[in-house]
Amino acid sequence: MSHTKLIRMTVDRTVEAEPGVGPDIEAWRRSVAGVLAKSRRVSPDELGERPEDLLAIRTEDGVTIRPLYTSADDVPEQPLPGQFPFTRGGDPLRDVNRGWSVMARFGVNERDPEAVNESILAALESGTSALWLAVGGDNLPVEAIDRALKGVLLDLAPLTLDAGDQAGAAANAVLALLDARAREGDGVTDRSRVSIGLGAAPLTTLFANNYSPLGDTAKLRSVDLPGAVRLAATAVNREETIRALMVDATVFHDAGSSDAQEIGAACAAGVEYVEAMLEAGLSIDHALGQIEFRFAATDDQFQSTAKFRAARQVWARVADVLGARDAGAAPQHAVTSSAMMTQRDPWVNMLRTTVAAFGAGVGGADTVTVLPFDAALPAGALGVADSFSQRIARNTQLLLIEESNLGRVLDPAGGSWYVEKLTSDLAHAAWAVLQSIDGAGGFSATVESGWLCGKIEEVRAHRETEISRRKIKLTGVNEFPDSAEKPLPVGPDGTVPDRLAAGRVFRYAEPFEKLRNRSDLHLADNGSRPTVFLAPLGPLAEHNIRTTFIANLLGSGGIEAVNPGAVESSGLADAARQSGTRVAVICGTDKRYAQEAPDAVRALREAGMTSVMLAGPQSAYPDENTDVSPDAYLGAGIDAVAALAELLDTLGVR
Known part of the structure; x- marks a missing residue:
């Protein structure tokens, strides 16, 4: 027999099943029962008809994750991207050669516009494709926005502002810049290709100021709701694609929420925004078109993928209830979780953020921001430059897009029995959260009364217990710690400063890290641990x-x-x-x-x-x-x- 025939026969026998032969689920269950019975020292008959249920786990949202999914879990195929309920993505024409947009943040604690401009241009040349610009306060001055964006082609690089209570002034500065460039002829013939997010976030800022898991912190400043609505009214009359309102759901995640709570609370805030815009005279389509969402992506890969898909389902359902189902495809910005970042063995954060970016990208996020692996530490604590950690964060996404080719397929997880079931279960759980917020008076009312904060606190406290009991594993922290790790700069209060949202992020690792901080102080005092x-x-x-x-x-x-x-x-x-x-x-x-x-x-x-x-x-x-x-x-x-x-x-x- 020739080698060619042998190879052909091998391949054929590998990919083709014999007629009438399929998986024997009962045989598998008997095997599961045999293993479990041995470990539990009982008879297999005592484990019931579905012994695999003993291996199932329940998430913080009460969703059951089974050890095996089969064709019995098959569901009808979801509509194509760009079609209600947008599970597979809101953009039917997303460039598969580009994938999602790689977004990096600029202007944080940097008031020199020339330095910001230099950083932006260098990042754009190195693979960044979307900009997140911090403006006002200790950040880039509003009046310097035009200099910071010098040479930036805004029709190629979407821009999102983070300007707090200066959102109105920052918006005016950006719109004036766009008008000036149009008059001068900047080469943009189709101004609708310019995508700007004004980042007004009064409602989620309200939550952040009413709930701090780590104690009292300085209040965040934000444009008020009427001011945000006025920005939206201005934006709908522009030729560019401009969205005024950002539902920043990461504030719920940072406070300790579950995924369903994050989605449900975000959609509740979105509903309140829409109602305010409708009262101001905007049409339902224009109102829905002024909203975008920001969610946290964690190192729970499948949960993150399902989360972004479920979030689109829930918001699409909201739009459907409001009578504008085709306008429910709001953009999603994914940011790798601040809560999952660790100070101990921080190099592992590179792996965490890689998995998180993978989950968000596969889940259909439109833009993704990867936090630097040392974001939970003071600058220079590891002896590496900020440019190094920022380059690693950027290249994490570029590897996923350019080398792993994840962006070349829309909704690659679609059709997976597990992912589809998890998406559906999570969407139902989030819808229940949305309904409970609505029943308790709506978003602002439940925040101001403390009701929503209390619900999130229950989840946060339960997760903290699971972490303390090491049922939730944190590599390098409560599992496989590096005993020879270099001591960190512990302050007089027994903590190590970080560059995250100070006092507003419940980091999972913090209870164990406080113990390690005590050890570092003991080492400094006594010369040994x-x-x-x-x-x-x-x-x-x-x-x-x-x-x-x-x-x-x-x-x-x-x-x-x-x-x-x-x-x-x-x-x-x-x-x-x-x-x-x-x-x-x-x-x-x-x-x-x-x-x-x-x-x-x-x-x-x-x-x-x-x-x-x-x-x-x-x-x-x-x-x-x-x-x-x-x-x-x-x-x-x-x-x-x-x-x-x-x-x-x-x-x-x-």
Whole structure:
């Protein structure tokens, strides 16, 4: 047989299934039941008809994620991009050679327009394709906008303003610039190709000023709602494509909201904007055309993809209820989550933002901003220039678009049983949030009464508990910490300053990072970190699992583990005395505990250990030896933040 025929037969047999042969779901379920029954030490018959349900998880929004999706989950194909409900995207003509727009922010804490202009032009030459310009206050002065945008072709690079209470003045400056260029002939024959977002955000600013998870902060300044509506009335009469109102949903995410809460609250704010514009005399189509959304993208890849698709569904439904279903395709700006950024092992943030940008891009976001990986740290804390972290952030997206070719396909996740089901479930959950806000009085009323803040606080508190118990994993923070990491510049208040929205971002890693900050201060004061002695029982093969678990746990609180390795029981006390610490954790198997743990507790206390703990649950310790019980039990699922804080107190760490 020739090589060609052999290859053809191999390929044919690979891609073609035999007639009548399909997946045997019942056989798979029997296999699942067999594995679960063994691990749970029960009979497979005791697990029910759907044993896979034991592997399902529920999200913060109550959405069930199953371990397997099949053709039974198939749904009718969604309409094409540009068609209601815009699940697959609002733009039917998006350039697949360009993909989404790569947006970077400029003008933050920079008042020199020439320096801003230099940064913008350099970024545009290096792959940035959309601009986010911070104006007013400590940022670029309004009167310098024209100089900052010198040489920028606004028909090629969409512009979004962030001007706070100077939104009106900034808008006038940009519109005057556009008119001046038109008079002078800047080469733009179709002014509708110019896309400007004026960024007026009074309602989401209202929320940010009424809720701060980390304490009192300075109030944000914003144009008021009537002023924002006046900007919208001006924008609808322009030849360019101008949207006056930004629903910045990242403020909900930063405060700790779930995805459904973020979408639902954003759409509730959008509804209030539309109502205000209708009262001012704008048509429903013009009013809907003045709104765009900004959402957070996280490192939960599929959740982010479904989130952007679901958000378009929900807003399209709002437009449908208002009688203008074809006008419900509002642009979406994705910003990688500030809340997920860490100060510890911040290099991992490069991976987090890559996954987040992937999820947002695949989910159909029109523009994406990737935060620099060191955004949660003071400038220069890692010894790298801002230009480096900004270049990495930009190139993250360029790799996804140019090398991975993600932008070449519209809605690549469409048709996936899992993604379609997750999108639908999330959209329904978000719609329920929108209805509950409406039923409680509407967006502004629920913010001012504290009702919406309270609902988000419930989710935030639950997530914090899950993080503290290490059920939510944060790589480099509460899992796999780098014990040799360089200390950070901890301030007198025990915190490390960051460049995010200070006081308005509930960063997931912060509870553990506060513990690490205490360790850094101890290192500075004493020349060494706090330490705990690991007391291994039995050979390495027996104790390795728990010594590794405890070393990982202690490291997440900035505590070093002194592990002597396998030692004879008779030598345990001597090893403890030589460890230089007065706290010990016994590590071994449950079987070994039954034989040796009580004697080990006695020996360690006689050796001077003031606190002796056991790796594992209390049930692992023999009941008949409660007279010499350990002082604490360190097992999976404990409140690690509380346990580590208490341990640092025991070790005398301020």
